[in-house]
Amino acid sequence: MAQATSPPDEMVEGARPVTGASPAPDAAGLGRARATGFLVPAMVLILVFLVVPAVWTIYLGVTNYRLTGLAAANPEIVGLDNYTEALGDERFRTSLLLTLQFVLGSAVIGQAGLGFAIAFALRDRRGPLRRVVEGFVLLSWILPSSVVAFLWIALLDRDAGTLNALLGIPGMAWLLDYPMLSIIIFNTWRGTAFSMMLYAAALENVPRSHLETARLAGASTWQQLRDVVFPRIRGHVLTNLLLISLWTFNDFAPFLITAGGPEQRSEILPVYVYKVALSGGELGFGAAISFIMLLINLVIALVYLRLLGRRKESA
């Protein structure tokens, strides 16, 4: 490690022992100065477009900054007014609650539940059935969100939607009557692939013989899951839940289907911020909501990294 402090010139070349096992042997003779140069372009982009926005959110959140009008020219610091206003705002609280429903329903129950169920049902299968099922699930994951959003609008259409035609209930307005349920099922459809693949990989770590033994001993599927499978994939379950919760929490795709409506009944936080800040022009207030979102993201990410660190140590 001390080598890294040596100057990046040829003089050290002969003196350098062959230390292939050391973590950073600087085999190319890059040297610290040039290495820093290699880092700079990436770091500049990250700094400008990731760090600055994050910090700026904090500043904007305590101002009364607006897109137009007097407060646009000279924004004033208003302290925590935006936050107290938000917490007292019915629309914000509803939005937070809807987001919670969205994450719980579509990520935790929908994606993780369905993803695990599919992976478990396919665990010892090879061949066409597995490929077809996995193929369709993955396809729904990789298609562009604005295409997929329209596919769902077409599917759920009141007058000519395929779903109503299949169920024989024309005139059922899913998106108007059940907007939240619609986007929860939509997001389940869209995101299950990740959980399915993660659990498929996890289930390969469960020894087949253990499951076989449990089955021969007469354990029901539920008992096998609880006593044999789950204890072995607990880490994967946690990882999966944290990641998909984080992604779902920040997901903007429901905007493409319901745009938060009708009557803000599907207005999850990302859509709420967009409408308040960029359509409504209340940039300061929107930034305060964004900062609350960042804090929630931070908590989830810290738990995830803590978990990751522990798994790396034990590995």
Added chain:
Amino acid sequence: MTVTTARPTPATDPTGERPTVAVRHVLARIGRYTFLCAVLGFFALPLLWLATAPFDDTPTVTASLPQFTLDNFRTLLDNPYALSSLLNSVYLAGGTAALVVTFAALAAYALSRVRVPGRDALLYGLLLLSSIVTGTATMVPLFELAFRLNLIDSRLGVILILSGGLLPAAIFILKDFMDSTPTSYEESARVFGASPLQIMRHIVVPVVRPGLATVGVWAVANVWGNFLVPFLLLRGPDKAPAAVIMYTLYTEGGQADLRLLSTFSLLYSLPVALMFVFVSSRYGFRFHGGIKR
């Protein structure tokens, strides 16, 4: 005596139990196939329309067996923004992928081979940052930033913002790749007097090519479907990528042109679908062992 009378009972028990185990086994099988069929139906149902409508003489929103025709694709040529938006998508995805791969490779190489002070903290910070700072949580400052830097309605602005967001994860992926490649080639090249840049170009790049390809494909897929950033930053339809044009096609007033909408969504989806088929047939699209992201 007691032993012999006791014998038949345990003997009948297993025979009495075996059928129930077998029955349960059959039921479980039936249950499993029913479930898988339901899953297949659920995931295939919304896709039906995408598969049929583009080829239907008179497409409706209901998925149905098409009156086969290829005429619908001609409507794409009539729309002023359809094809140019696909080109815009290519431009944005290509630009971002090039930037991300180049910058991430340089940074990952430096981090992998030289002990930059504070490296571990830097990597940890990057990973944390990239997962908490998302477009949806920072749309206000991003909009502000683009405005101040004169990047509103600029495709370069979209490329830079998307690159900034993708770089931390890309550096992470590539550093893993580089850590696992041996340094002996580089050492011997150095003995023969190759300069660091020569080593980078002629040895490191070829060796980590699979990693570069992975990151490139991943970046393209990310940008190709991204709606929010171009939606926020690009004003006119002439610069908008397919993601935004697709949205305006079905939300902008009046009756949506279903011929145009269906063919456009198919054409827009095809590149990522093909890329996915290519990657999965070449490298196998699944996770192995420890999952990081």
